[in-house]
Amino acid sequence: MGVLLEARGLKRYFGGVRALDGLDVTVNEGEIVGIIGPNGAGKSTLFNVITNVFPPTAGQVFYNGEEITGIPPHEVARKGLMRTFQRNLLYPPFSVLDNVRMALHLKSGYNFFEALFNTPSYRRKEELVDKQALATLGSADILALKDRISSFCSFGAQRRLGISVGVATQPKMVLMDEPMAALNPEQVSNITKFVRQIRDAGTTIAIVEHNMRPIFALCDRVVVLAQGRKLAEGTPAEIRDNELVIQTYLGRHGSAAAH
Ligand SMILES: Nc1ncnc2c1ncn2[C@@H]1O[C@H](COP(=O)(O)OP(=O)(O)OP(=O)(O)O)[C@@H](O)[C@H]1O
Ligand SMILES: [Mg+2]
Incomplete structure (x- = not known):
């Protein structure tokens, strides 16, 4: 399983706000990778920069063996890298x-x-x-x-x-921004099943979510962002037990994270 997506040293500033502040993220072919973290951590910005809704302030994005930094969004889509939106x-x-x-x-x-x-x-x-x-x-x-x-x-x-x-x-890969937001438990479990089917049909997935239970159930790896930087990265079990992550983020989502 090779690397399919790689963000290298990504920065994106909005005025004085460092939405991404030197981020390295990789996703391997066939994986489901979860991107979690507090509100304003830079999760949606990461997807926006990867698909070039706006360009990075610094850093590079590689997809399927070629650099895609700065290419127009429709070109990104044509290369088989799709996204779904928060709404x-x-x-x-x-x-x-x-x-x-x-x-x-x-x-x-x-x-x-x-x-x-x-x-x-x-x-x-x-x-x-x-x-x-x-x-x-x-x-x-x-x-x-x-x-x-x-x-x-x-x-x-x-x-x-x-x-x-x-x-x-x-698509070869899809980026999903909060596909489970504001859904009830039954709807969340339907989406969870659907996401798993999409992966099993051969699509690599990066998924941003605040719902911890389905993220831990679905993902091969989880990347935790805070203030535009990577706070931690690991298997769901490693992330669940990571003290820094619990303090920074999971504490507030504790009941969901416990399952
Ligand atoms: N287009 C923009 N213009 C100005 N500031 C922005 C823009 N997009 C994001 N930001 C700022 O960048 C920071 C990161 O925002 P982002 O939307 O990436 O967070 P997030 O992790 O997706 O949060 P949430 O969990 O609430 O969706 C925030 O401070 C936000 O206000
Ligand atoms: Mg967001």
């Missing part, structure tokens, strides 16, 4: 199935003239898109909702759809 990203008036189909069309290259004249190559692409979209909804466990307008789905189903949109193209 749900959907086209509310469209059906569940159409939301995923649109994500796939962006990848397969939607050709207006092919579509207009309904050419054989267009029909072949459409069949493939439908097949992949339905398979994704199946593993998200929302296939039964495929024709429902997405904004009429439950909050938990919308969250799983948001993730489906990110992973429908079967």
Whole structure:
């Protein structure tokens, strides 16, 4: 298992705020790596810099053997590094199935003239898109909702759809920012199952979360951030027992961390 993603000496300053302050993080192919830490630790900023929503102040990002520092977000996505966002990203008036189909069309290259004249190559692409979209909804466990307008789905189903949109193209790697935030225990366990399936289907995952129980259950490795730096790194068992981590972060999440 080689290194798939590497952030080297990453810094990102916002005025006087050091959101990232010299961070080294690696993710190996096939892993689920958890990124945890207090509010404002720099977790979302790390994902934003990796996908170049904004560039780093200093440092480098390597993905799949090449440097991707500073390349546009759509180029990052085209290389198979996708992300999901802290809020749900959907086209509310469209059906569940159409939301995923649109994500796939962006990848397969939607050709207006092919579509207009309904050419054989267009029909072949459409069949493939439908097949992949339905398979994704199946593993998200929302296939039964495929024709429902997405904004009429439950909050938990919308969250799983948001993730489906990110992973429908079967990216090599996905960055998930708080996929379990504000969900009830049953919805959290549904997402946990879905995340595990995404990994088992061959996608490497980095996941930011405040829900400690699913993070410790899911992750091969956990990286703890505080004030833009790495506070600790290790297996879930090592992190759970790390005094510094308990003092800085887990203390406040103690009941969840104990499980
Ligand atoms: N676009 C921005 N402009 C200015 N400051 C920002 C920006 N994005 C993040 N910051 C600041 O950088 C720091 C790190 O923020 P970040 O969102 O990365 O934290 P986080 O670990 O994701 O926190 P949370 O757990 O609350 O989501 C914070 O002080 C935040 O206010
Ligand atoms: Mg965040």
